[in-house]
Every structure is written in C-alpha cells, then in structure tokens.
Amino acid sequence: MIYRYVLGGVSLAGVVGAAGFFGWQSLELDFLKFKSAPKPVIIQRYAQHSLWIDCEKRIAIMFAALVGADHGNAPREDEFTLDPSVDKRCQQRSTLSYGTPYDRGHLFAANHADSDPVAIHQSNYMTNIMPQHRNLNRGAMKRTEFITECLRDMGDVWIVGGIFKNETPIDSLILHGIEVPAHIWKVIHSPSLNKTWAYIFPNDSRATWGDADTYLTSLDEIDKRWGGAIQYPFYIKSRSEVMKESYPVTKSCNIS
Template identity: 25%
Template sequence: MKFFGYILLFLSSHLGLFAQAFLPAAPSGQVIHHRHYSLCYAESHEQASWVYYELTAYEASSGRYERTDNFRENPKVTTGSASLSDYRASGYDRGHLAPAGDMAFSMTALSESFYLSNMSPQHPSFNRGIWKQLEGLARSWAVGQSVLYVATGPVLEPGLRRIGPNQVSIPNRFYKVLLDYDEENGSYSAIGFILPNRKGQGPLAAYAVSVDEVERLTGIDFYSQLPDSIETIVEKKIDPGYWDWQAAPVTRTGKSPAIPARQCAGITQKGVRCRNRTKSETGYCHLHEGSSVGKQKAATAPKKRTTSVRCIGTTKSGARCKRNTLSRNQKCWQHGGN
C-alpha cells in the first residue's frame, strides 16, 4: 500500500511540510496548523472539534522520544485555549485527540501534542482503556498499510456539562475516522468509530460505523477532496474485512540519545534573548515555537521553492516517490528535504 498521490498540499516550511491532503471542512472555528497536525478550535466548547494528521508507517513505529507531559495552553488560539486549572480536580483526564504515541518520531511534534487545545475531558476508564486501544490499533494499521489519513475529535453538541473556569465541555462521545488508499489496485477504504465517553465494553469492531454516520453526527465533512463518485462510495460503506482486527501491537524503534537542553534562540519583547531552556530540534521554546515573532533570523537558512516539484526520492519498492516538495534539493521531508 503506497502513498496516495491524487492531491497533495504542503504547508510552508515553518509548519513543517506536513501533508494536508484531506483536511476536514471546518464548519466553524479557528483552524490552526502545527508541525504535524492541524485542528479546528471550537471556542464555545474550549477544545478542538476535529484534529487531522497523516500517519505513516515510520511515524507510527518510531519511539525515538519519550513523552514529557508538558501540558500547556496553546498560544496560537486567538481567543485563548483551555488551561490546566480547567482540568484540576475535575475527575477527568486530559485526553489526547492526536495521540502523543503518534508523534514520538519528533521532539517538536511530540511537544505540540500536549497543547491543551489537543485535549478533551475524558473519563479515566475510557482514556486509558478502549480509546488507548483504538489509538494502538490505528498505529498497527498504519504500519501494515504504509500511511493513513486520520481525523478525530469529540462530538460537540448543545447541553453538555462543563468543567473549570473556562467552562470546557465534557463530550458524551468521541469519534475517529481513517482513510487508506491502495495504489496497486486503485481501491479506497475508510472506516469510522463512535465511542461513548465511558468504560468500553466489547471489541473495537463493535464501535465501527461508516464515515457518513460520523458526518451526520458531527456535521463535519471528511475527505471532501476525493472525487464525488469515489467519496460517496467510500464514506457510505464499511468493509470490516479490509481491516486487520488482530493486528499485532507496534514494535517501537530504538530511542535517540538524550538531547541536552539549550537556551532558546528566540528574542523577547524587550529585544533580549529568551532565557528558557528547550530540547526542541528547532532551538525554540514553546513560547517561540511556530511563530515568526521573536525569532532570530537564520543567516544560512536555505530558500524554499515558490512552486512544488515531484520528489526525486525512491520508495522501498524501488518506485519514485509521488510526494511534491518545495525543498531546494527536490526531496520531500521523508527523503531528507531541506
């Protein structure tokens, strides 16, 4: 199963060149792009209505970095995100939408997964039980199928109970949708899940639904970039036999040597260098990460192309990579683009 090459958009370099091929259509809310995932922030509920990312076999199996549990507010949310005080003594977990386990291939991606905009109040038995099982199964599928396109989030509806000073909504249900494309035979397959926010009962397959059903429940349009004739078929049905429900848990690759903390390269509003310490590959702390404000200009930073070209890299099967890239060396991020 190879990378889907029908339509591919790349974000500019400061967003990490992560593929945005199937970004959900946002009904409302602020769309925010991070290094490896995007989200749509629903201010009235103080959490994301959806989170979207591409999950490759490498990313799903990498265990290079250990989680730091650096839960914090998201500076990119213009209205202000939920805060730590919202969850304190609430009885609910700060449940990841884009899992930290899917981001362990990059220190920056892993760190950004701990923004509170990527959290939703989850019952502990749900977060640590069936939700965790589904996250693990999705990683197993990504390893076996090369790449998946994942969208996930809470079902936000009127009348939900609230926690904390910012009145964060407590969802009654959560969803996840996954899309896979088999280039060899030109087939598509998608599957959805709707799970109640409580201790799970029975196998994960019992919670499987069509993408259409998730769309009806949430009002979100998933995978709208597919041709209408294909989207209608793919989202209408589910093919349980396509997905390996007995997939073996992912064996993580070795961890990287410990990265020493260094002084942030950012510049404060007073014009002096930031004193925070960071282990991020970018050299910036969470206050300056992903923002052009307060960053030092890199004198030797390579200029990006203004138009994309096809990657010159070669896949494991020996075929030419079908990704597009803005890198000067004509290679996508997976093949060492700059």
C-alpha cells in the same frame, strides 16, 4: 500559522502530516449546515496535525493528521501546557488534571509523532486535549492509536476525528471552562489497504478496549450527527459501509 473563519464554507486546507504532505484543498466543511451557526473557529496547524478550535467552547471540534511511517521512538512529555500561539480566550483555563473519572485525553496521540520532538511537545498543548473518560482514553481510544501504529508499518495513515458540536454535553468542568463531550468520533484510513474504519465512542465507562468494535459505524452516520457531509482527502469506497471489526493489533506491530 493560524487561519480564522467565522461563517460559511470552510476549507480545511494545509494539513501537514509526518510525510510532509500539504493537502486537503478539497476537504470542506459547511458550518452553515449546523442547526445553529457556530461562533468563530480557529484552524491551527502544527508540525504533524491540525486542529479546528471553537473559541466560544474553548475546545477543538475536529483534528486531522497524515501519519507517516514509524521511524522513531522519542519519549513522550509529561507536562501539559497552553499553546503560546493561540489566544488564551480560545483555550482551556487550566492545564491541571480534570479529576475522576476524566483523563487529559489526546486527540492526536503523542506516539504518532515519535520521530519529531517538536510534534510531541505540541501534542501536549491543551488545545489537543479534551476530557475523556478513563475507560475511553485507556481503552477504546488507546486501541485506535495502536491500530494506527500497526497500519503505519505499511505506509501513511489518515486520522480524522472530533466531537459533535450540537450535541448536549454530559458535564461541565468549571476550572477549565469547558464542557465534556458526550461522544468522540474517529476515522482511520489506510491508503495501502484502501480501507476505512469509523468509530463513534461514548465518553463514558462503556468504551473499553474490548468493546471498541461495538462502536464501529459508517461515515454517513458521522455526517448525520456532524451536520453535513465531510469530504475526506482520500478515496472512499462507500460512505454507508460499516467495517465488521477493527484492524488487528498483533505482536508484530511496532507500537513503540
């Protein structure tokens, strides 16, 4: 199902997670708070995640998912495809590799959908892919995916993230018809622990696995750079808190 909004208060409703939860009636983004009002945004709901796609930029500006307990180990697909249910004018022009130094990086990771072959397939739609520096994709971002897998062992996990729409891009990929975002932000929330980790990663060589903690930040800082307060669908103890370190990835975590 596709929802289309042009301007004004946008309700981020109907996020579907692995636990089958329909939520986010309370989560709203006021796009008028941007310094310049955006062009039409498509809210695209998938089996286990949702995307907010900027048709003018041909790229997702936000993703969200409620990731349930890890009960499967279905293989990831190798092929990247366009989403047949989304207007091609809102998608990247090519599914080919971006070329050095950028990987085709997932927003919603295929591993989070490992109990659902449909969700795994949808995670490889180009709507869920954006150029991520290889150090980020295989380093700091990979670490957040492993953290999510560890937290899933205790229960559901919320993940929300995206780019800063008004930020100056660092590159352009003519073949794909998109710009390369300078930063990618991500929020991980564990209801079981009642803890929230927020990150703003530079989309460059600095964002390695070992340096992920360097980019821990506050929800307030994400709001500031986003252009307005994001009302998340979970209890937040403090929007100004910055976690001192990431949740540990240990050998006991089920990351398969």
